[in-house]
Amino acid sequence: MTVPASPAISSIGGRKMAENDTPLLELRDLTVKFVSGRGLLSKQVVNAVDGVSISVKKGEALGLVGQSGSGKTTLARAVVKLVKPQSGFVLFKGKNIFDQRGDEAKAYRRQVQMIFQDPYESLNPRATVEKAIEEPLVIHRLAGDSSARQERTLNLVRLVGLNPEAVSKKHPHELSGGERQRTSIARALAVSPELLLADEPVSMLDVSIRIGIIDLLKELKRKLDLTVVFITHDLGVARYFCDRIAVMYKGKLIEVAATEDLLRHPSDPYTKQLLESVPDPARSAREKSSTIQKS
Amino acid sequence: MRLPRDRRVLVGISILGFFTFVAIFAPFLTPYGPHQVSGPPYSSPSFQHWMGTDELGEDIMSQVIFGARISLTVGFSVALAATLIGSLVGLVSGFYRGAVDEALMRLTDVVLILPSLPLAVILAAYLGPSVQTIIEVLTVTGWPLVARVVRSQTLSLRERPFVDAERVIGAGNARIMFRVIIPNLLSLIAANAVLAITAAVVGEAGLDFIGLGNPSVVSWGTMLYWSQNLNAILRGAWWWMLAPGLCIALVGLGAVLISIGIENIFNPRLRGR
Amino acid sequence: MALLEVRGLCIDYKLQNRYLRAVDNVAFQIDEGEVLGLAGESGSGKSTIAHSILKILPRSARVSGSILIDGTEVVKMDDREARAYRWKVVSLVPQGSMNAFDPVITIGSQIVESIRIHRNVDKADAWRRTRELFSLVGIPEGRAKGYPHEFSGGMKQRAAIAMALSLNPKLVILDEPTTALDVVIQRQVLGLLARLRRELGISFLFVTHDLSVLSEIATKVAVMYAGRLAEISNSETLFASPRHPYSRALIHAIPTLSGDLSLVRSIPGVPANILNLPPGCKFHPRCPYVFDRCRKEEPQLLHMDDGSSIACHLFDRREKNGGE
Numbered sequence: 001m002t003v004p005a006s007p008a009i010s011s012i013g014g015r016k017m018a019e020n021d022t023p024l025l026e027l028r029d030l031t032v033k034f035v036s037g038r039g040l041l042s043k044q045v046v047n048a049v050d051g052v053s054i055s056v057k058k059g060e061a062l063g064l065v066g067q068s069g070s071g072k073t074t075l076a077r078a079v080v081k082l083v084k085p086q087s088g089f090v091l092f093k094g095k096n097i098f099d100q101r102g103d104e105a106k107a108y109r110r111q112v113q114m115i116f117q118d119p120y121e122s123l124n125p126r127a128t129v130e131k132a133i134e135e136p137l138v139i140h141r142l143a144g145d146s147s148a149r150q151e152r153t154l155n156l157v158r159l160v161g162l163n164p165e166a167v168s169k170k171h172p173h174e175l176s177g178g179e180r181q182r183t184s185i186a187r188a189l190a191v192s193p194e195l196l197l198a199d200e201p202v203s204m205l206d207v208s209i210r211i212g213i214i215d216l217l218k219e220l221k222r223k224l225d226l227t228v229v230f231i232t233h234d235l236g237v238a239r240y241f242c243d244r245i246a247v248m249y250k251g252k253l254i255e256v257a258a259t260e261d262l263l264r265h266p267s268d269p270y271t272k273q274l275l276e277s278v279p280d281p282a283r284s285a286r287e288k289s290s291t292i293q294k295s
Numbered sequence: 296m297r298l299p300r301d302r303r304v305l306v307g308i309s310i311l312g313f314f315t316f317v318a319i320f321a322p323f324l325t326p327y328g329p330h331q332v333s334g335p336p337y338s339s340p341s342f343q344h345w346m347g348t349d350e351l352g353e354d355i356m357s358q359v360i361f362g363a364r365i366s367l368t369v370g371f372s373v374a375l376a377a378t379l380i381g382s383l384v385g386l387v388s389g390f391y392r393g394a395v396d397e398a399l400m401r402l403t404d405v406v407l408i409l410p411s412l413p414l415a416v417i418l419a420a421y422l423g424p425s426v427q428t429i430i431e432v433l434t435v436t437g438w439p440l441v442a443r444v445v446r447s448q449t450l451s452l453r454e455r456p457f458v459d460a461e462r463v464i465g466a467g468n469a470r471i472m473f474r475v476i477i478p479n480l481l482s483l484i485a486a487n488a489v490l491a492i493t494a495a496v497v498g499e500a501g502l503d504f505i506g507l508g509n510p511s512v513v514s515w516g517t518m519l520y521w522s523q524n525l526n527a528i529l530r531g532a533w534w535w536m537l538a539p540g541l542c543i544a545l546v547g548l549g550a551v552l553i554s555i556g557i558e559n560i561f562n563p564r565l566r567g568r
Numbered sequence: 569m570a571l572l573e574v575r576g577l578c579i580d581y582k583l584q585n586r587y588l589r590a591v592d593n594v595a596f597q598i599d600e601g602e603v604l605g606l607a608g609e610s611g612s613g614k615s616t617i618a619h620s621i622l623k624i625l626p627r628s629a630r631v632s633g634s635i636l637i638d639g640t641e642v643v644k645m646d647d648r649e650a651r652a653y654r655w656k657v658v659s660l661v662p663q664g665s666m667n668a669f670d671p672v673i674t675i676g677s678q679i680v681e682s683i684r685i686h687r688n689v690d691k692a693d694a695w696r697r698t699r700e701l702f703s704l705v706g707i708p709e710g711r712a713k714g715y716p717h718e719f720s721g722g723m724k725q726r727a728a729i730a731m732a733l734s735l736n737p738k739l740v741i742l743d744e745p746t747t748a749l750d751v752v753i754q755r756q757v758l759g760l761l762a763r764l765r766r767e768l769g770i771s772f773l774f775v776t777h778d779l780s781v782l783s784e785i786a787t788k789v790a791v792m793y794a795g796r797l798a799e800i801s802n803s804e805t806l807f808a809s810p811r812h813p814y815s816r817a818l819i820h821a822i823p824t825l826s827g828d829l830s831l832v833r834s835i836p837g838v839p840a841n842i843l844n845l846p847p848g849c850k851f852h853p854r855c856p857y858v859f860d861r862c863r864k865e866e867p868q869l870l871h872m873d874d875g876s877s878i879a880c881h882l883f884d885r886r887e888k889n890g891g892e
Contacts, residue, residue, distance in 0.1 A: 082459055114460075209838070279784045282824060
């Protein structure tokens with residue numbers, strides 16, 4: 001799928017500064033707790049994220065892989081400041097994001113963006129595609145006056161592979177799942193972020209269109225010089241998109257390695273178990289006879 | 296917002312529209328004034344008096360027509376005021392949570408728990424019998440229910456992913472409240488407001504009926520009060536009770552029919568069904 | 569004789585005042601001990617078919633064609649006959665069943681209740697059977713008096729399977745049984761199903777949108793698109809060399825752990841919407857091999873020499889022999 005080039009959206013100067021060793025995003029010993037109570041007597045404190053430390057290099061595609069309850073979504077929510085950690089740090093370009101005040105805090109919203117899992121629920125049902133994508137431009141007073149904003153919005157709609165005539169005035173319920181997710185992507189990119197977190201962006205989409213959205217993300221990452229943290233439970237999808245994969249289980253970071261290294265030479269037993277459990281059509285053809293004996 | 300095509304809604308709007316018209320153009324619709332003695336007392340419906348006359352010989356239909364002014368004024372004012380106050384309280388409470396929520400909900404609970412009729416009696420006695428009093432009393436007893444409903448919906452809305460998404464793109468509380476929460480609350484608030492009309496019209500009749508209103512003012516409620524006190528039915532003047540009672544019921548019905556259709560008007564997903 | 573034989577099955581749903589065809593002319597069979605995977609995306613009609621076999625579609629739905637279980641015609645059954653037949657010959661593990669347990673009643677009691685609804689047995693016998701079922705699906709018998717919130721996701725799914733097995737059916741239909749499960753737990757549940765098939769000779773109809781799961785468990789796979797069958801082949805053939813353009817595209821749209829990533833490709837266009845289907849072949853707007861006939865004429869299910877069936881004009885011998 002070709003994505004039209006648009007000078008208005010490409011890398012704004014200032015980002016191509018001297019590469020130094022500071023990772024773009026760094027988590028140090030991050031811990032996020034939740035209280036889960038059943039009845040008056042047993043209130044359990046659960047570490048949704050338990051002492052996680054990891055760095056994200058500028059320009060990389062990092063996969064955060066885990067099953068439900070692994071803490072990967074909570075970790076992402078902490079990075080976009082939707083939850084506060086009990087201990088540990090989230091450092092963006094070396095600075096603690098939870099120390100930010102005023103302008104710095106607002107600027108963070110232009111540097112880090114997120115795409116959510118549920119294509120329908122992550123868009124305001126009352127807003128049209130146009131209004132949804134324009135919203136961040138209005139909030140941060142980007143792109144000048146109303147007509148400049150409209151043009152920028154138009155470019156964004158095209159950038160994500162949508163036809164403005166067909167979708168701009170539509171509400172989310174009139175769009176397909178794929179179109180909704182593209183709208184969310186356009187909205188996230190409106191502020192020209194440096195870091196994009198994608199939380200299970202294709203899990204709720206039909207299988208036949210998933211790769212289309214992931215290919216779009218790949219292309220946008222390349223075009224706009226993005227750093228992407230891709231959260232998913234699907235190892236095949238992680239392999240397709242990511243340079244490096246981090247495995248999480250019950251809040252803890254189990255293992256991080258370059259994609260092919262992790263898949264071929266996993267060191268942690270959990271990772272090994274995970275890889276063996278993933279259905280793989282090529283492998284199962286070979287093992288069909290022995291699978292029936294295992295179980 | 297698009298115009299409703301649902302037949303029920305159109306019927307409802309027609310009913311309320313009709314009565315509103317009657318209330319506004321009252322003097323032109325009847326040759327008699329509401330306090331004008333124009334015929335023999337207790338006369339049954341006839342060509343000169345379509346709904347008969349009361350114990351003084353005043354035309355009942357004129358009373359119904361002029362009474363609409365009071366009843367509808369009370370109905371619309373209370374609905375507006377109670378919904379506005381209740382929605383504000385519910386929205387602030389549900390959105391900010393914490394101490395604000397606790398405080399507002401305790402206040403709401405207190406008013407809800409107080410038995411409304413005794414409260415009405417006390418307030419009316421304190422404020423003196425008048426239409427103004429009735430409006431105030433009904434508003435005070437009416438807003439807590441709206442507050443609870445709006446708070447509940449606000450709580451649920453604020454947990455939805457699109458609110459998270461708004462925060463992530465940098466929206467502050469004010470923006471989220473006005474551009475996201477309130478638009479998604481509109482259908483609920485509108486439906487509540489319309490149903491409140493029914494409650495208010497009936498409430499007005501009820502308060503007048505037990506004598507808390509101003510008996511010299513002509514409204515559907517005071518008509519019921521007088522006809523009851525003077526034992527109209529025993530005297531065979533059933534039309535004196537039927538006319539205002541029927542009007543109250545019709546207005547109530549009209550409001551309910553509109554509220555059914557409101558969800559369809561506001562919710563983009565349901566349009567076109 | 570096949571255990572389940574479906575011929576010319578058409579199912580219409582009532583939407584406001586018109587009927588919408590959700591399933592069109594579907595035919596397949598399941599032999600004893602087989603696992604048929606019914607694969608398709610949302611709107612393909614696969615769940616509808618599963619429900620029609622158990623006669624639990626809404627009353628307003630219209631079903632025509634033939635569904636034969638062990639020679640008995642299901643489509644024409646009345647309510648009484650259907651009640652006698654359900655759960656005893658064919659049972660269902662519905663979609664999301666692991667979350668459908670009543671939270672205030674113990675799991676054991678719910679299984680006992682389902683047994684006693686379908687068969688007149690006393691409580692003691694039903695409990696005995698329930699404990700038996702628990703051990704059959706690998707849940708410790710002591711958990712029978714446990715509540716749903718005390719069970720993990722995988723255990724709840726096993727319990728749902730146990731409930732479906734309670735009256736010894738010959739065929740169990742499973743609708744997306746592993747979709748909500750952790751991949752490690754999924755592997756265990758698939759292993760359980762394989763064991764049940766081996767030890768008890770039960771056949772399964774496994775409905776899912778996840779083709780890769782079918783590569784582990786199915787002996788035969790039927791791929792559906794927009795309410796029609798695209799291809800039915802045995803499992804090895806389908807995954808090694810899918811022939812229908814849709815099944816081929818679908819398999820190539822799934823990135824695997826060990827396959828060649830450069831072959832992974834999206835399918836252009838949007839999944840078919842049954843409210844607005846194109847004429848001719850329903851897949852033609854998205855098909856890379858589309859030609860004129862595809863736009864006008866719907867392909868019939870053609871039977872190939874190797875026993876598989878494909879609904880595509882490309883495989884019509886007349887087409888191959890240079891047209892009519």
